[in-house]
Amino acid sequence: MFEQEFVRRGAKCYLRRVRPEDAEHFFRWYCDGRIQEHLANPWWNPRIDFDAYRLFRFSLYLEPSEFSGVLTICSLEGEPIGLVNYFDIDDQNKVCEVGIIIGEVRLWRQGYALEALRLLIGFLSREHGILSIQARILEENVASQKLFTKVGFVQTGTSREQDFAFLDYQYSVMSPIS
Numbered sequence: 001m002f003e004q005e006f007v008r009r010g011a012k013c014y015l016r017r018v019r020p021e022d023a024e025h026f027f028r029w030y031c032d033g034r035i036q037e038h039l040a041n042p043w044w045n046p047r048i049d050f051d052a053y054r055l056f057r058f059s060l061y062l063e064p065s066e067f068s069g070v071l072t073i074c075s076l077e078g079e080p081i082g083l084v085n086y087f088d089i090d091d092q093n094k095v096c097e098v099g100i101i102i103g104e105v106r107l108w109r110q111g112y113a114l115e116a117l118r119l120l121i122g123f124l125s126r127e128h129g130i131l132s133i134q135a136r137i138l139e140e141n142v143a144s145q146k147l148f149t150k151v152g153f154v155q156t157g158t159s160r161e162q163d164f165a166f167l168d169y170q171y172s173v174m175s176p177i178s
């Protein structure tokens, strides 16, 4: 793996930059209703074909911008198992929002998301100087609410967008996680 691709390593998984060959994994996770039902994506189209997905969605993940990025979560054996994303970086206030998917459903409940989120917080705090991280979680997504709470996020309120109802969470970076 090229040094610049590697972002952060934990005891169970690591985060690295998205690679072109991740497209097939991302596509499978995108089409999986067991995952997407927990996300607020009004434009979800499980009938999209692979080439269209790769061209119009996945290609965006290959180019992190000033304001957002996606990282692939890999098992220590190197298998892509999910993704974390960060977006709406507010450089002045050092705030951003995050999301996570463990795409391999067979690996749910094994602590991967817990570790990957902690790795992401460390990355955002060290690389982007982020001081406050937000997450908006669908009201019915209890698994994710428990996950974020376990990481140290606290619920700050509720919000609505289109037909979706969210619980809003926030994590304050007191001191950077290394």
Ligand SMILES: CC(C)(COP(=O)(O)OP(=O)(O)OC[C@H]1O[C@@H](n2cnc3c(N)ncnc32)[C@H](O)[C@@H]1OP(=O)(O)O)[C@@H](O)C(=O)NCCC(=O)NCCS
Pocket: 034, 035, 036, 038, 039, 099, 100, 101, 102, 103, 107, 108, 109, 110, 111, 112, 113, 114, 115, 135, 136, 137, 138, 141, 142, 143, 144, 146, 147, 148, 150
């Ligand atoms: C939510 C999600 C990321 C959790 O991933 P995971 O790797 O299974 O989570 P972990 O094993 O690290 O779990 C950490 C903690 O989260 C909570 N948790 C995770 N899944 C849970 C579930 N199904 N029910 C209740 N609590 C759950 C628990 O507190 C758990 O700790 P515990 O196992 O010691 O009780 C995964 O289920 C997923 O990708 N879901 C679909 C997409 C999604 O909802 N993303 C979040 C959008 S905001």
